[in-house]
Amino acid sequence: MGFSNLVLAILLFGGNTYSIDMESARETRCFWIGKTVPVDMEWMDSITRMYFPAMSKMELYRTAVDIAGEDPEDISEDSVHNDSCIYWKMHHNGTLKGRGFSGRSREYKTTFDRPNKFDFRPAEGEGYSGTVYVTLTDNSTFMFAPICTDEGEMAWGVFSTVPRLPERTMNQIHEHAKSLGFKKQYFVNVNYDKCDLSGASGTTSATVLTPSRNRMGSLRNRGQWNARNQY
Ligand SMILES: *[C@@H]1O[C@H](CO)[C@@H](O)[C@H](O)[C@H]1NC(C)=O
């Protein structure tokens, strides 16, 4: 291998700098969620910061594109998993605020149907929208939410009070996901090890989580990814 080829190979493969590939995240069309479970709304109200430790690939990619405000080609696979530091806050007025990627944020309007089902869409402009259900919760550390995107793709995410759930809980969540029809090959996670979690005790929502390094480019084309192929 020549020197320039070697340099190219390192640039392309050496640093986990692959872009996220939306097509690779397509899992299944939306399916009927027959059974939802009630959530303790007082508990939910008390959560100042909801972490996002586990989800399907589609959910992570759609969220990353929207919060980072970048095209998928400009978001690296490594950054979504290891540097995104995504967290959420549900406000009383129905605004769901997502933060991550070194201080980026995105607000969604939510419309509650029942305490275990709500629609979300960006407060401003185009972006990620869909319907969130809750099918599993312990009313104390996590909620498991299947999500039907407005493009008709099924996704799921786990909202939690802690950045990392115990293995036992994660096993329960993954078994539940499989029982609904989600596939293991699309299970992904957000790793908060490199995030600054100061103020993470849940006592303040003012702290912005920042990754220790930032590989994101400039802000542009906020949330412009749209599904091209509808199965
Ligand atoms: C969660 O709280 C709701 C509302 O109080 C309750 O109906 C439900 O049974 C609780 N679920 C669990 C698993 O404790």
Ligand SMILES: *[C@@H]1O[C@H](CO)[C@@H](O)[C@H](O)[C@H]1NC(C)=O
């Ligand atoms: C995240 O970082 C860990 C090491 O800290 C690494 O092993 C893993 O491959 C990274 N994940 C991705 C998707 O690049």
Ligand SMILES: *[C@@H]1O[C@H](CO)[C@@H](O)[C@H](O)[C@H]1NC(C)=O
């Ligand atoms: C809802 O409340 C949050 C937090 O106070 C605020 O940032 C947001 O702008 C509000 N949204 C609307 C639509 O009033």
